[in-house]
Each structure stands twice: as C-alpha cells, then as structure tokens.
Amino acid sequence: MACRCLTSFSLVSFHRFSATNNSMGTVALFSHIFKPQNYTRSFLTSVSSPLYRKPLKTSFQVRSVATPAETEAGFDEMVSGSQRKYYMLGGKGGVGKTSCAASLAVKFANQGHPTIVVSTDPAHSLSDSFAQDLTGGELVPVEGVDSPLFALEINPEKAREDFRTAGQKSGGSGMKDFMDSMGLGMLADQLRELKLGELLDTPPPGLDEALSISKVMQFVESQEYSRFTRIVFDTAPTGHTLRLLSLPDFLDASLGKIMKLKKKLTSATSAIKSVLGKQEARQDASDKLEQLRERMAKVRDLFRNSDTTEFVIVTIPTVMAVSESSRLHTSLKKEGVFVQRLIVNQVIPPSASDCKFCGMKRKDQMRAIDMIKNNSELSGLRLIQAPLVDMEIRGVPALKFMGDMVWR
Numbered sequence: 001m002a003c004r005c006l007t008s009f010s011l012v013s014f015h016r017f018s019a020t021n022n023s024m025g026t027v028a029l030f031s032h033i034f035k036p037q038n039y040t041r042s043f044l045t046s047v048s049s050p051l052y053r054k055p056l057k058t059s060f061q062v063r064s065v066a067t068p069a070e071t072e073a074g075f076d077e078m079v080s081g082s083q084r085k086y087y088m089l090g091g092k093g094g095v096g097k098t099s100c101a102a103s104l105a106v107k108f109a110n111q112g113h114p115t116i117v118v119s120t121d122p123a124h125s126l127s128d129s130f131a132q133d134l135t136g137g138e139l140v141p142v143e144g145v146d147s148p149l150f151a152l153e154i155n156p157e158k159a160r161e162d163f164r165t166a167g168q169k170s171g172g173s174g175m176k177d178f179m180d181s182m183g184l185g186m187l188a189d190q191l192r193e194l195k196l197g198e199l200l201d202t203p204p205p206g207l208d209e210a211l212s213i214s215k216v217m218q219f220v221e222s223q224e225y226s227r228f229t230r231i232v233f234d235t236a237p238t239g240h241t242l243r244l245l246s247l248p249d250f251l252d253a254s255l256g257k258i259m260k261l262k263k264k265l266t267s268a269t270s271a272i273k274s275v276l277g278k279q280e281a282r283q284d285a286s287d288k289l290e291q292l293r294e295r296m297a298k299v300r301d302l303f304r305n306s307d308t309t310e311f312v313i314v315t316i317p318t319v320m321a322v323s324e325s326s327r328l329h330t331s332l333k334k335e336g337v338f339v340q341r342l343i344v345n346q347v348i349p350p351s352a353s354d355c356k357f358c359g360m361k362r363k364d365q366m367r368a369i370d371m372i373k374n375n376s377e378l379s380g381l382r383l384i385q386a387p388l389v390d391m392e393i394r395g396v397p398a399l400k401f402m403g404d405m406v407w408r
C-alpha cells in the first residue's frame with residue numbers, strides 16, 4: 001500500500017490548483033487553509049481528491065505538530081515596530097535556510113514591511129526558491145507579494161572575476177575602482193602607498209564575506225535602502241557565516257596594523273624631509289582610514305545589537321545537525337550575536353499509516369529533538385518545529401504556505 005503519512009502537509013493539492021488557477025487564487029486558497037481554525041475542514045476537503053481513496057485524519061496529524069505554545073515563532077513580536085530589523089538565518093548545509101529565509105521575507109512583505117532578502121551564500125538558491133530569476137547581483141523585485149519585496153543574490157563569482165581583471169588594469173586604477181565599489185577604496189590606496197600591492201593580486205580568502213559586508217554597509221548608510229524596514233539574510237553554511245560575522249573585527253585589526261605602520265613610515269619620512277627642509281603639507285590619509293574603521297565598527301555593532309539584529313538557527317532533527325547547531329550557537333555567543341529562535345525543519349508528522357520506514361525515521365527524529373531539549377547550548381532557545389512536506393517548496397504561494405506554518 002502506498003505510504004500516505006506525509007499527506008497532512010501535502011502540497012499536491014496546491015500544485016493541482018496552481019495548474020488551473022492564477023497565483024492570487026492559490027494564495028487565497030492557502031491563506032484560508034492555514035488559518036488554524038480552518039486546518040481540519042480545509043484539509044479534508046482539499047486532500048480528499050481522487051488521488052486519495054480515504055479521507056485523512058488530518059486534524060490529529062496537524063495539531064500534534066503545531067499546537068504546543070513553545071513551538072510558535074512569536075511572529076507578532078517579529079513583525080511589530082517600524083524600526084529597521086535584520087534577521088540572519090543560518091545553519092548546516094541543506095537544512096532549509098533558504099526556504100525559511102524566503103518564507104519569512106514573504107511574510108514580512110505581506111504584513112506591510114518593505115523587505116529585502118539577501119543571499120550571502122556563494123551557492124545561491126534564492127532564485128530557485130522563489131522560482132524567479134533573481135541573479136545579477138542587483139536588487140530584483142519579487143513578484144506576487146503585497147508590499148515591496150526585493151531579492152539580492154550577492155555575486156561572488158563576478159566579484160572574483162572583477163578582482164582579477166581590476167588588478168591587471170594600468171596603474172592599478174581598476175583595483176581602486178573595484179575596492180571603491182565595495183566601500184574599501186581607501187584600503188586600496190593605503191596598501192598601494194605602503195607597497196603592499198601584492199596583497200591585491202589574488203582574491204583573498206574571505207572576499208565573499210567582504211562583499212557581503214560591503215553590502216551591509218550600504219544598507220546601513222545609503223538612502224537607496226532606507227525605506228526597507230526588514231532585511232532578511234539567507235546565509236551560507238556555518239563556516240562561511242562565522243567568517244562573515246568575524247570579518248569586521250578582523251578588518252578592524254588589520255586596518256589598525258596598517259595605520260600603525262603608516263604612522264611609523266610617515267614620521268620617518270617627515271623626519272627626513274624636515275632634515276632636508278622639504279616639509280610639505282599633505283592630506284592626512286589616516287583620517288580616511290579611521291573613517292573606514294568606524295564604518296567597520298558600525299557593521300560589527302549592527303551584528304551584535306539585539307535591538308536590531310537576530311540570528312535564527314535552522315536545523316533538522318538529526319544528531320549531526322543538532323551537534324553542529326550547538327557549536328554554531330557557542331560561536332555566535334562568543335561573537336556576541338543575539339540568538340533566541342531555533343527552527344527544527346523537516347520534522348516528519350506522526351503517521352496514521354503503517355509505513356514502517358516513516359515510523360522509524362520519526363522515532364529517530366524525536367530522539368534528536370530530545371537531544372536539543374537536553375543540550376545546554378540549545379535548550380534555552382525557542383524551539384520552532386516545521387513539518388516535512390511532500391514536495392519542494394518553490395515559488396511565492398508555496399513560500400507563503402511554509403511561512404504560515406513556521407512563522408506564527
């Protein structure tokens with residue numbers, strides 16, 4: 001007999017409706033279904049299609065995953081207030097970071113927040129998730145949402161290429177332009193002046209993160225972005241993201257060293273010049289470096305300000321993913337980054353069928369969830385369980401569907 005244990009969260013009906021209705025009709029259908037009071041009746045009517053011989057006991061299945069108060073995300077609190085808010089979603093590869101980030105962005109936009117969703121993952125999947133072409137490294141409007149929602153896939157491939165070609169341009173002016181575009185032009189000047197040009201010859205490790213940081217600096221400073229009240233980051237798997245968060249400190253320290261070196265060189269040169277009687281007035285470039293340091297400090301403070309920024313850890317109920325999430329939380333705490341929510345994604349709903357595989361798998365998942373509850377790093381976080389659905393979550397209506405399950 002076919003396994004029907006996941007059909008309580010079935011997207012099948014959604015796809016079948018999509019084929020015949022326009023997308024707005026589909027959105028309306030799903031917002032109706034996912035009002036808690038409508039769960040039972042709507043599911044019974046929507047999944048009791050010829051595809052399914054018997055009506056499913058959906059009320060039992062849905063409620064058993066979704067009812068405990070501790071599993072609610074507290075979305076009201078996330079959506080309240082017009083102050084600019086940053087949400088970073090991160091975790092192990094493949095756990096559903098993009099789906100959770102995209103669904104959160106759709107939900108914010110549908111609640112009236114002009115929103116940007118930014119991917120800092122070099123292997124982007126925002127375009128796949130929204131089923132729209134969002135590539136190109138620029139803000140692209142997402143279709144099918146109520147308030148402005150823009151997506152941005154930061155393009156590290158292009159940045160690396162630009163880096164290489166910029167270095168080859170005559171006089172290094174290309175490199176200056178490139179670094180300027182990242183808000184780091186001053187650094188290029190200083191490196192060249194200090195004859196540290198070779199540092200600019202090959203793309204340094206961390207260039208992807210530096211690009212993301214430069215974007216964050218633009219969000220903080222530029223008028224162009226000031227109207228957006230929610231910015232959601234779909235981050236890269238753990239290692240990359242930790243580098244991203246520690247980069248402002250690293251750059252700050254490097255800039256500090258460069259400034260010290262520069263001061264030494266400047267005082268040595270001016271001593272020689274004064275001996276030779278050639279004291280000349282010159283702009284104090286250290287001021288500009290100092291400016292850059294201040295901007296870095298702003299980004300660092302932004303990451304660590306619990307009033308404006310929250311990191312949401314996404315995981316799945318496996319021992320390996322839970323262990324990594326625990327380590328991630330330790331590192332985030334060390335970085336001073338505020339975390340209070342943990343999404344456990346792809347939880348198999350309790351099965352009404354006799355599928356042995358699903359039963360075993362669910363037991364295994366429940367053990368991993370117990371592990372979370374007993375883990376000193378994770379037990380204090382608000383645990384949000386998101387069910388495994390039986391189809392890929394792609395396109396705005398599907399993301400809205402997911403958002404209404406996860407972000408309540």
Ligand SMILES: Nc1ncnc2c1ncn2[C@@H]1O[C@H](COP(=O)(O)OP(=O)(O)OP(=O)(O)O)[C@@H](O)[C@H]1O
Binds near residue numbers: 092095388391
């Ligand atoms: N709750 C869910 N039920 C079913 N499928 C899901 C669920 N969450 C995510 N998926 C699917 O799992 C796959 C991976 O999801 P997603 O791209 O969001 O993960 P990710 O953590 O961002 O991955 P990566 O680390 O590769 O960027 C996608 O095909 C997505 O549709």
